[in-house]
Amino acid sequence: MTLCTKFVELNKKQHDRKNFGCGVGQLDDFLQTKASNHREQKISKTMVLPATKPAASTNLHPIQAFYTTTQTTIERKTLSAAVAKALPNYPIPVFIIPCLAVDKKLQGQGIGKAALILALEEFYHASTNGISGIGVVIDPIDKKADAIYRKFGFETLTANRLFLGMGTVEELFNS
Template identity: 35%
Template sequence: MTARFIIGALEARHDRKTFSCGVYALDRYLKEQAGQDIKRRTAMCYVAHEPDSDKVAGYYTLSAGDMALKDMPEEVAKRLPRYPVIPVARVGRLAIDKEYQGQRLGAAMLWDAANRALRAEMGVFALAVDAKDEPAAAFYRYFGFVAFPSMPLQLFLPLATIAKA
């Protein structure tokens, strides 16, 4: 499974041209925008590739963000400080090339993002995602993410939960 992949920061040597996950916006982002976001430090992009290849098998982005306390489930919100927003690490995009789909690489990349958030040298309450549709939300729920009551496609997983895993 994932032992055959290396996950690290996107570099110029990585082949992005052939990446195709089946979602135009995600393909375009990797090919045209990811490098600019890294330079501007608005997001970091991490890619998976096989050890003997620079072809991108999958990628995700990670950036700082926040969640409104008022939108969180009550049982979670009552244990947090009364700040209007709570800091999170946000997975902005997660995509796997069609050639590698169905091999649990998405799960491995999500785990990698969770571990990077845990190692962050800043205060972060949770790993947050904005699922693009219901099947994507189901993927995140499978790994324990919780949806905001009024926004079912916005989900989060407290870092305390990740640390216990």
């Protein structure tokens, strides 16, 4: 597969969703059967890293990695007392990365890190353009993913959810 370094929005007429495999069936299934529909329904947006050349067998570009972004809400009671006291007692908007995955053949080469930075950059721009969100949440699928996100400063929010405050995201891109 010829490596490409630019993420673009998923286009099912150009990108080969079927042959993507990251080792986590739930994420492969999302890309293959739901991501495109969710974009049409305005539920979430999926960005993919396509191989430069299409495969001869499908004439579609293999997908090397993908990430999905959208928004959700969290409750004040899930936040630390220090943060929570300044917030209203109704659902609070946050950005979320529901999916992030790299094809098995390409894992461990920095692509996952690049995808995470791009997702955070999207949220940074959304925030500076007036879209509200007090931070970013992510639900790591296993201990490996949990360890990777913690390297970026994500901290425990609830049992299976990590949180990164918008202030930290801004510092990342303002500096």
